[in-house]
Amino acid sequence: MRKIVLDMVYELAKKDKRIVYIGSDLGAGLLDNFKKEMPDRFFMEGVSEQALIGMSAGLALEGKIVYFNTIATFITRRCFEQVVLDLCLHHANVRLIANGGGVVYAPLGPTHLAMDDIGILRTIPNMTIIAPCDADEMKRLMPQTVNYQGPIYIRLAKGGDPIISSDKHECTIGKAIVIKEYNTPDALLIGTGITTKLCIDAAEQLDKENIKTTILHVHTIKPLDKEAIIKHAKKAKSVIVIEEHTTINGLGSAVAEVLMNAGINVKFKKIGFPDVFPEGYGSQAQLMEKYNITADECIRTIKESRC
Amino acid sequence: MNTTNSLTDWTKAAKDSRLDEESLRLRRLIVRTLQCGKRGHGPTALSVIDILRVLYNDIMKFNPKEPRWEKRDRFILSKGHGCIAQYVMLAEKSFISHKELWKFCSHGALLGGHPEHTIPGVEFSTGSLGHGFPVAVGFALNAKIDKASHRIFTIIGDGESGEGSIWEAALYASKHKLSNLTVIVDYNKQLTYSTTFEVLDLEPLADKWKSFGFAVQQVNGHDIAQLKETFSKLPFEQNKPNCIIAHTVKGKGIPMLEGNFGWHHKSSIPEEDFAKLYESLGGWNEKDCS
Numbered sequence: 001m002r003k004i005v006l007d008m009v010y011e012l013a014k015k016d017k018r019i020v021y022i023g024s025d026l027g028a029g030l031l032d033n034f035k036k037e038m039p040d041r042f043f044m045e046g047v048s049e050q051a052l053i054g055m056s057a058g059l060a061l062e063g064k065i066v067y068f069n070t071i072a073t074f075i076t077r078r079c080f081e082q083v084v085l086d087l088c089l090h091h092a093n094v095r096l097i098a099n100g101g102g103v104v105y106a107p108l109g110p111t112h113l114a115m116d117d118i119g120i121l122r123t124i125p126n127m128t129i130i131a132p133c134d135a136d137e138m139k140r141l142m143p144q145t146v147n148y149q150g151p152i153y154i155r156l157a158k159g160g161d162p163i164i165s166s167d168k169h170e171c172t173i174g175k176a177i178v179i180k181e182y183n184t185p186d187a188l189l190i191g192t193g194i195t196t197k198l199c200i201d202a203a204e205q206l207d208k209e210n211i212k213t214t215i216l217h218v219h220t221i222k223p224l225d226k227e228a229i230i231k232h233a234k235k236a237k238s239v240i241v242i243e244e245h246t247t248i249n250g251l252g253s254a255v256a257e258v259l260m261n262a263g264i265n266v267k268f269k270k271i272g273f274p275d276v277f278p279e280g281y282g283s284q285a286q287l288m289e290k291y292n293i294t295a296d297e298c299i300r301t302i303k304e305s306r307c
Numbered sequence: 308m309n310t311t312n313s314l315t316d317w318t319k320a321a322k323d324s325r326l327d328e329e330s331l332r333l334r335r336l337i338v339r340t341l342q343c344g345k346r347g348h349g350p351t352a353l354s355v356i357d358i359l360r361v362l363y364n365d366i367m368k369f370n371p372k373e374p375r376w377e378k379r380d381r382f383i384l385s386k387g388h389g390c391i392a393q394y395v396m397l398a399e400k401s402f403i404s405h406k407e408l409w410k411f412c413s414h415g416a417l418l419g420g421h422p423e424h425t426i427p428g429v430e431f432s433t434g435s436l437g438h439g440f441p442v443a444v445g446f447a448l449n450a451k452i453d454k455a456s457h458r459i460f461t462i463i464g465d466g467e468s469g470e471g472s473i474w475e476a477a478l479y480a481s482k483h484k485l486s487n488l489t490v491i492v493d494y495n496k497q498l499t500y501s502t503t504f505e506v507l508d509l510e511p512l513a514d515k516w517k518s519f520g521f522a523v524q525q526v527n528g529h530d531i532a533q534l535k536e537t538f539s540k541l542p543f544e545q546n547k548p549n550c551i552i553a554h555t556v557k558g559k560g561i562p563m564l565e566g567n568f569g570w571h572h573k574s575s576i577p578e579e580d581f582a583k584l585y586e587s588l589g590g591w592n593e594k595d596c597s
Binding site for chain 1: 431445453475
């Protein structure tokens, strides 16, 4: 997904002179083609996220569309106030390409685990947050980021993630995708990013037991597609949200707010990281399994909700 | 005054500097704004007003009828709490009406305690320190990419210079050889609590900026002729961003405020204080804003 997103920035920049790429000390050779062909719009800068967000805002306020790229935690935690004031307050057209959303960097420990990024950003007015489920979906969403108004946080998964998205679903920023639908489902399963794959895996198992599950893929966490959530939650006996994020203020919390405000009385469960710093290193999958962010947990929760 | 002057010389020059009638009139407008709002960061506005007077009267290109005119010079007051001085100059240059000054900080007013980008003539909202300068670097980099000839000016505070983002941005201004960018340090040597020397000493300040790759000039920030002459020499060197260290006095022109740490920001200022504030300025005159 990281390669795709950068390839897309390069392709989009070739067509649109407003596009500028700014990286913060990323891998050697990265986007060499961009640097060679459009040197005046390629900037590989140092390790100074606060100033770089400000500089990106300055470029954006003058008409550029800036794709700023670094590790997720350094975008959300290190320079939070710059994101709030320089970008969101000014509706600056800066796209924050966040490497290692969730626990992609599991082996690197807590400094690199972005299991709180959505929660941090969701409270800021004017911020848009997207978390594509695979590289194909990223390809569909990236062209939409060019003329979109205001800052966008683009949460990247690890890369090499199985392709589950399809052309048959319309993919628009701000609109959730119904992957599977029943008129009277036993459960509504909601995922974002790579957890939508877990929803699909769980639903396949549940089908075999004649437990009907509607799946909603929320690639845009903010602005949230409230209409789709309400429509499908009203039909379901339970709603389960699974995310690679703390259960505090992530997608699960956003969905819960929608349900409560709409007066929908339904069994509800969030699956995500508990209120701890995840421990244990290993791989992304191992860390998610340790904290029960799995298809099996979806199945167990749905079955339990039917009792 | 030249680069061989000591810090003591510069500080004394700023303190001893006599203000002309125009500088006194602009200060009366600042006090009037404070009086109408009954609050505000008065002393810091008095510290930067002469710099702003020269920038708006003699140096910057702009068009109040078209505040976003593409060829305008850009200005960001990075030390946003000095905004009353900027508001006064925006009124003087007809970006806004003087009547807006008299509504300062009231509910529904255009002008609040920190400048917002929704105000005609304000490029960027500041107030939290350390933000305006990096954005100005972005403006300057954009002008370089576009080969545009406009210039970018920003005023930072000496207290603000404690923010890491200022020095991060300085590195980038230097890396990208932004000679179209001028940072002016309002060096009044006072923070809220005490002096820079006690709270966070910046010396040797000129050497710091030089070592970050800037072409540096020092100036008495209340000497109009000296300010004009210094700005007229921009850019100081090819391929280097410019830094002007303006030695100033916080509260300049009003003895009751000069060096008075109790006045950094005041709210609920008693009406009887205003007679004392106007005293050294020659008293409020309704013609001051005509």
